[in-house]
Amino acid sequence: MGFSATDVQAAMRDLQAFQDESESSGAFAVPSGGVDGFLERVMEREPVADVFGSDVGEGSGGDILEELLNPTVNSRHNPLALPNDGMLGSSAFLRAQRKPRGGWLASPSRATDRSKLFGERSGQSVGSDSRERKLFSAGELQAGGAVPEESQSAASSRTALSDVxxxxxxxxxxxxLQPASSDLLDYVRNLINSILHAHAENDPSCxxxxxxxxxxxGVMITSMASHRAWGSANPPVDEDxxxxxxxxxxxxxxxxxxxxxxxxxxxxxxDDALLRKMEQLRLxxxxxxxxxxxxxNELSLELAAAELRKINGVVTPxxxxxxxxxxxxxxxxxxxLARKRGDTTSRPGADDFLPVFIYxxxxxxxxxxxxxxxxxxAFHNPVNLMSKAGxxxxxxxxxxxxxxxxxxxxxxxxxxxxxEKIAEAAAL
Structure with missing residues (x-):
């Protein structure tokens, strides 16, 4: 017995409420029960009784992802799992480590010549149109001012960047936004305006x-490490x-x-070729x-797909x-949650994950x-792509x-x- 569109929409509302609760609990903490607890509640809607069994066991989906990053713990890795040298074993991430070819900002060793980048005075902004004024509101530029607003979709998307x-x-x-950080804030403002200006003049390449x-x-973090408002503050901002x-x-x-x-x-x-192929294979x-x-479990897998669809509703990498x-x-x-119904009672590995993920x-x-x-x-911190996110x-x-x-x-x-399935999908 399948689920109606109403069932899926109701479960997605429940998931949104769960995520809102997680966001409001501070520092991206997860409410009691976590994702596994939420999915247990979703699975109670399954028309067929006891599909997944009652013994959930220990470990959440996030815990298992962390475990998979250590090949000595789980020996059931397929070729897509992490090699012993972590993400550096992937050609995509080797490309992410390539030395940049420059651009409008100088490298740390040449960063002092800011007059060529942002005008004769280091604080002078590039461009004088209204785009610059929209970068920071009056409230944001006050010390301790309001945090810049995010879109609703961005706020509801659980970030992978939080560090306890x-x-x-x-x-x-x-x-x-502290006065002591005004020089760093100027640098951020000038960077943003320089890119907006370059975009208006001539679209820069990736x-x-x-x-x-x-x-x-690189310039910013090096500066922050010894800056009076950061690394040299009292108390100082530590490595984490x-x-x-x-x-x-x-x-x-x-x-x-x-x-x-x-x-x-x-x-x-x-993009167009992949979307056409997915439409052909949708049945x-x-x-x-x-x-x-x-x-x-149709409902649980649809909820996972709904999470992936959110990717076009957010902006930052x-x-x-x-x-x-x-x-x-x-x-x-x-x-x-379902492993007790399979052929093994061991924790799921990459061999179990990939077919489901492809679907x-x-x-x-x-x-x-x-x-x-x-x-x-191209634009996400490569260090983060050597972990669970990677x-x-x-x-x-x-x-x-x-x-x-x-x-x-x-x-x-x-x-x-x-x-026949391809032809049927094309006829729909």
């Missing part, structure tokens, strides 16, 4: 933007705080210029993609990768998925590539039955 031992985004903004921002982050500051700096800057960077990274032809069932029967992480975490939670990505049919991947790879990102790229090349032989399906 670091500082929160609110703390970062308050410290940046590589130019990437090089500019990489150099900017500076790591958080790098992430929050990216979030703030990209909330202003993310649309420019996304346009530069956009891969329209690949493939979980059985066709070898998703185990014990995790074929961190918020986008958070959508991917949340989707993957929900899938691992479903696998964890969810296929059913989500996210527009501009290739562009989102290119944008994240694992999820590698699997998203792999799932997209698998779907793009998928045919009857890929999944061992009868060619006639495969062609």
């Amino acid at each position: 031992n670091g500082m929160s985004y609110e703390e970062f903004i308050v410290r940046l 590589e130019e933007l990437r090089g500019t921002l990489t150099n900017f982050y 705080g500076l790591l958080s500051a790098r992430n929050w700096l990216e979030k703030f800057v990209m909330s202003k210029i993310g649309h420019i960077c996304f346009a530069a990274a956009q891969e329209t032809a690949q 493939l069932t979980p059985e066709d993609l070898h998703v185990p029967e014990y995790v074929q 961190g918020e986008k990768i958070a959508c991917v992480v949340q989707c993957a975490t929900m899938i691992f939670s479903v696998l964890n 969810v990505v296929l059913q989500a049919r996210v527009p501009k998925l290739q562009s989102n991947c290119a944008y994240i790879e 694992y999820c990102f590698v699997n998203l790229c792999s799932a997209s590539a698998f779907i793009m090349d998928l045919d009857c032989t890929s999944i061992g399906m009868d060619p006639k039955a495969f062609d």
